[in-house]
Amino acid sequence: MRRPRTVGRRSLHVATVSRREALLFEAGIKLGGVFHQYLGIPLSRRTSGGLARTIENAVRLQPYVRSVRVRIDPARGGPLGRGRFAYRYLTAEMLDVQVELADGPVSVTARLAHRRDLRYPLMRIVAASGSVGPRRRSSRRRAS
């Protein structure tokens, strides 16, 4: 009797999941994809902004993306080489990506940013609209 939260259109998923859960899965797809697609691209201080815009345009095409912001800081790649070698390749340290996804009234925000202390490109859920799962619904039940 309790309807799945993806009601009103057929869900892509085999498991029954809430809209918020499905969005969090999608947010992970976007960040995992950015990390594994672009590392190694030659860049300089002059080209890094254009590369960031191109990554944003690619992410925006993907399902459920409401907005995305990519920052690339070439200086985080350490000192530059010389002469012919005075440019860099995109590394994990340079990347900072924040993406917001929405499905109707539900939205989530996630971010990829390198954490120097963890020596790790950390991907985190920054915001998720509504409470965890069907809490609000439970409250209504108790209220009745």
Next chain:
Amino acid sequence: MRRPRTVGRRSLHVATVSRREALLFEAGIKLGGVFHQYLGIPLSRRTSGGLARTIENAVRLQPYVRSVRVRIDPARGGPLGRGRFAYRYLTAEMLDVQVELADGPVSVTARLAHRRDLRYPLMRIVAASGSVGPRRRSSRRRAS
């Protein structure tokens, strides 16, 4: 008073999310990463199994992964070239990846498989342990 479900250790996330939600986010990271990392690798019928094992070993290193199964079907790349060109590059059509993640008692399974009818590499949540969000807890409350 109600503790977040990631209690007992500090959550990575800024938003309050359930273990299941965090796992679904992580599952998306894994599938998005595989799709965007490996396309273009030269392969043949003879080497595709080894490549699949290498992808599995890489995914298994990532957080929360309990198991992973990668299948690569070179034949889905269409007819083969001749002579020196008689090998293929990994394309989206060839990839079938299923990954299971677990965090304590909670687990989720997700899959990447190309859907010919949609002309799309579909990533789906196949299974998620427990009900949506804190349902079970609500039940306990009602039971008490």
Next chain:
Amino acid sequence: MRRPRTVGRRSLHVATVSRREALLFEAGIKLGGVFHQYLGIPLSRRTSGGLARTIENAVRLQPYVRSVRVRIDPARGGPLGRGRFAYRYLTAEMLDVQVELADGPVSVTARLAHRRDLRYPLMRIVAASGSVGPRRRSSRRRAS
């Protein structure tokens, strides 16, 4: 007594090679790199031009590149999916890249373009200034 053609500055290479040979090696690096870096990036008819410019900007940073031209034809990816799936990922079929490298008076041009008949992303040397190796010099010698 005959000086290697990279005389006048230290060559990067361990083997003695002509400038033209070194440039052909570099041309291969550029085309091999483009093919293996960008496959899988989400694109549409609207964004493919921007992606092509970004690839050009990246290649232009690399040593010896005088000019580069990237064309991406999304239509070569076959029929489009529907709704949320109505965008594509960059595939080998869509890519056409021509790069010209120069080192002083010597220049070479190479091209990557998918050959439907060979089912293969063919990379070819399109032009190389001067004759093969030291032919001209040999001729001059014989002439003297």
Next chain:
Amino acid sequence: MRRPRTVGRRSLHVATVSRREALLFEAGIKLGGVFHQYLGIPLSRRTSGGLARTIENAVRLQPYVRSVRVRIDPARGGPLGRGRFAYRYLTAEMLDVQVELADGPVSVTARLAHRRDLRYPLMRIVAASGSVGPRRRSSRRRAS
């Protein structure tokens, strides 16, 4: 009257090039491809050997490759993170690739190795059989 050096079968190339030149172009393709394909793959001390073998198997499928040797040194990625983050992603610093190509009696060897002093993944021609261009032939001519 002088036959191009790729005699005996149709050359792939539009420009007239020697076998040695064509091989150097192909060697560049292989090294450029490896650099731009694999960066970002999760690895550990335990899995890096398997990943190296997989890269070798992929390169070996490509035209003209006689042998290839890939070494991955995870320790060159700097200190490791902790706990769930105690693994690495393949970075340019870790990679050392040597490839030998042959076409009949002609062979070339090239290598990709990160140079700390240049802060650059240097790709170099290590060996090339025969002298530069058609020297030997010229000698024979002169000898006759």
